[in-house]
Amino acid sequence: xxxxxxxxxxxxxxxxxxxxxxxxxxxxxxxxxxxxxxxxxxxxxxxxxxxxxxxxxxxxxxxxxxxxxxxxxxxxxxxxxxxxxxxxxxxxxxxxxxxxxxxxxxxxxxxxxxxxxxxxxxxxxxxxxxxxxxxxxxxxxxxxxxxxxxxxxxxxxxxxxxxxxxxxxxxxxxxxxxxxxxxxxxxxxxxxxxxxxxxxxxxxxxxxxxxxxxxxxxxxxxxxxxxxxxxxxxxxxxxxxxxxxxxxxxxxxxxxxxxxxxxxxxxxxxxxxxxxxxxxxxxxxxxxxxxxxxxxxxxxxxxxxxxxxxxxxxxxxxxxxxxxxxxxxxxxxxxxxxxxxxxxxxxxxxxxxxxxxxxxxxxxxxxxxxxxxxxxxxxxxxxxxxxxxxxxxxxxxxxxxxx
Ligand code: SF4
Ligand code: SF4
Numbered sequence: 001x002x003x004x005x006x007x008x009x010x011x012x013x014x015x016x017x018x019x020x021x022x023x024x025x026x027x028x029x030x031x032x033x034x035x036x037x038x039x040x041x042x043x044x045x046x047x048x049x050x051x052x053x054x055x056x057x058x059x060x061x062x063x064x065x066x067x068x069x070x071x072x073x074x075x076x077x078x079x080x081x082x083x084x085x086x087x088x089x090x091x092x093x094x095x096x097x098x099x100x101x102x103x104x105x106x107x108x109x110x111x112x113x114x115x116x117x118x119x120x121x122x123x124x125x126x127x128x129x130x131x132x133x134x135x136x137x138x139x140x141x142x143x144x145x146x147x148x149x150x151x152x153x154x155x156x157x158x159x160x161x162x163x164x165x166x167x168x169x170x171x172x173x174x175x176x177x178x179x180x181x182x183x184x185x186x187x188x189x190x191x192x193x194x195x196x197x198x199x200x201x202x203x204x205x206x207x208x209x210x211x212x213x214x215x216x217x218x219x220x221x222x223x224x225x226x227x228x229x230x231x232x233x234x235x236x237x238x239x240x241x242x243x244x245x246x247x248x249x250x251x252x253x254x255x256x257x258x259x260x261x262x263x264x265x266x267x268x269x270x271x272x273x274x275x276x277x278x279x280x281x282x283x284x285x286x287x288x289x290x291x292x293x294x295x296x297x298x299x300x301x302x303x304x305x306x307x308x309x310x311x312x313x314x315x316x317x318x319x320x321x322x323x324x325x326x327x328x329x330x331x332x333x334x335x336x337x338x339x340x341x342x343x344x345x346x347x348x349x350x351x352x353x354x355x356x357x358x359x360x361x362x363x364x365x366x367x368x369x370x371x372x373x374x375x376x377x378x379x380x381x382x383x384x385x386x387x388x389x390x391x392x393x394x395x396x397x398x399x400x401x402x403x
Contacts, residue, residue, distance in 0.1 A: 002194040002234045004123055007102050014074045015320055025256045025285060027073040028313045030101075031271045033262035034059040034092060036081045040108050042132075042142045044172060044200045046272070047081060055081075057263040061091035067261040068096055070281045077104045077128070077258075079271075084111040090118050097124045104128040106168060108142065109151035112158065121162035128196065129155055131167045133175070134183045141170075152190065159191040166236050169197040173213045174356040177224040184233045194236035197225075198308040199245070201272045214304045219247030220341075220349045227339030237308065239331035240315035240324065245306060248334070249315075249327060253294035253302065257313020259284060269293050271309040273301060 011028075018026040035058040038048050048055070059067070068076055076096050083089055084107050096103050101124065108130045119125065132141035135148040158165045167187050171180065187195055199218045213221065222245035229235075235242060243249040253270075260267040265277035266284035270293065278284045292299050294310070302310075318324030341349070 002236050006123060010074050010100075010102065011316070015316065019320060025290070027071050027256060027259045027281075028254075028316060029075040029077050029258045029309070030068055030071045030073040031258050031260040031309060032059070032064055032067065032076050032078050032092075033080055033260060034064055034078065034083060034086045034089070035263065037085055038080060038082045038108070039085065039110055040082070040142050040144060040147070044141070044170060046201070047079075054263065058086055058088075059261070059263055061088035061095060064088075064092045064261075065095040065099065067266075067281070068099055068101060071259060071261070073101075073259070075102045075104065077106060079106045082108055082111070084115045089115075093119060093125060097122055100124075102126070104166070106130065108147070109154040110147065112151070112154035116154075116158055116161060116163070119163070121164070123164070126164040126166055126193070127155075127158055128166045128168045129192075130170075131155075131183075131187065132169055132171075134179055134186065137175075137179060137183075141172075155190050155192060165192045167192055167195045169195065170200045171197060171221070171225070172200045173217060173221070173352060174360065175221060175225065177221070180225050181230075184230070188232050188234065194234040196236045196308065199306050201305055201307045215306065216348060217352050218245065218304070218306050220345050221352060222246050223339060223341070223345070224349060226335075228337060229335050231336055238312060238315040238319060238328065239335060240319060240328050241308060241312045242335065243327070243331040244311050244315060246339075248331065250295075251311060251314035251318065252296050253305065253310035254313040254317060255290060255293045255310055256285060256288075257317070258309040272305065272307060273299075 015026075015028070033047070035055075036047050036050050037055045037058075038045070041048060078089075078092065080086075083092075083105055086092070089105075093103060093105065103124055104126050106128045109127075112127060112129070129151055130142075131148070131151060132138045138148040138151070139145050155165055155167075169180075169183070184195060199213050199222070222242075226242055226246055229242075240249055240251075244251055255270040258271055259281065260271045261281075264274075265279055266281055267273075267277055268275045268284060269288045269290065273293075278287060291297060293302050295302060295305075319328045
């Protein structure tokens with residue numbers, strides 16, 4: 001089982017309770033972003049491009065805990081930025097545990113080994129470590145050499161100390177299924193509890209735009225990656241969500257399933273889009289035009305999105321119906337069976353690989369001949385340069401502006 005029975009039971013009783021109360025829209029996972037400041041600058045990140053005065057803000061422990069109470073979701077994913085930089089991260093974690101919530105503390109693990117002494121292993125606390133592939137792929141994705149080795153060492157230490165640890169992997173159109181399989185093997189060997197994976201979302205603000213996948217390409221790539229999955233690979237996803245990625249099941253997004261609270265307030269409509277903010281969770285639920293979003297909505301930005309923060313809640317909600325339970329049983333049964341590809345799928349996959357190769361070659365050529373070009377200097381490049389010079393302010397001081 002990918003999660004402890006107590007967690008599965010907590011989630012199951014919560015969802016059943018919502019259904020018995022007749023609530024059509026309910027939150028499943030609170031995405032708590034207590035700050036946007038990070039000590040990395042990944043190529044597909046849509047969170048770190050805020051101006052410096054925003055990056056210095058943080059949500060206080062008091063407000064973070066109040067937001068969790070207000071929302072009521074049984075699971076809290078503490079994202080960011082890098083949450084381990086937050087000066088009150090221990091108080092946030094302790095408070096959420098006392099509230100009875102299951103926490104996924106998302107981290108790039110650069111500070112994890114040092115931070116472990118601040119926490120005690122607990123069934124409600126999991127470190128969800130950002131790992132985008134084997135050493136070569138991960139270090140390239142986070143734009144920093146050596147990051148993979150640091151994260152791997154921290155994962156092993158956390159596992160040895162008895163912490164729950166999962167990995168969180170975002171895949172882009174340059175993912176090579178064979179390398180991803182090797183990566184899954186390696187992560188399971190380190191003793192992580194389970195793995196999460198999702199296609200990257202095409203954030204408008206992300207520095208690298210050409211790496212994102214469109215819907216049909218996502219499905220064929222994930223069919224190559226997840227089709228005939230090894231029995232040893234444990235995923236922290238509902239089987240129905242993995243089936244969505246492979247194109248076996250169609251769901252629409254559930255944007256209210258993973259509501260987001262950050263330094264601006266409650267973000268409309270979802271973790272990925274920022275169309276304004278509300279002061280209260282109730283206002284978020286009551287004033288967002290939900291019908292505009294998702295695969296069948298009118299918002300173009302949802303067209304290619306298959307990210308877990310939108311679709312996992314759809315899969316979980318469906319599994320509480322008879323039809324959904326049957327779909328889940330079938331998805332689990334088929335997970336390890338070999339898959340076949342139609343000619344059309346093979347053609348699409350060949351195109352995907354060829355396009356990714358062309359982009360890699362063009363990028364290598366561009367960086368060889370134009371590395372000093374002003375056009376290539378983005379905010380991310382500047383942040384990396386500052387970090388290299390030790391000048392980036394990576395601390396959010398205790399007197400940092402609160403919202
Ligand atoms: S680790 Fe990378 S993806 Fe995560 S917040 Fe930092 S820069 Fe963004
Ligand atoms: S489809 Fe994606 S971008 Fe659109 S609302 Fe859902 S999670 Fe957000």
